[in-house]
Amino acid sequence: MNSHVTGALEIDARGTACPMPIIMLAKAARGLAPGSTVTVLATDVAARYDVPAWARMTGNEFVGESETDGGALALTVRLRST
Secondary structure, three states: OOOOEEEEEEEEEEOOOOOHHHHHHHHHHEEOOOEEEEOOOOOOHHHHEEEEEHHHHHHEEEEEEEEEOOOOEEEEEEEOOO
């Protein structure tokens, strides 16, 4: 992946169970530039705890959580600056 890609990315992890939302998040983050945001859409309630924990453990910023119209969690992380 190109490490110079910036902006906002949305990952659709709905219907997957732990640890897939985090695996998908980590894989996507590798290809994005610092300052980019990644929003994980998840139906697994464990993601509510796993995504902020992943952000904390990797030095990234957990921006927040909301709920989509379809009832999925939308969990956003801002990737750390270098």
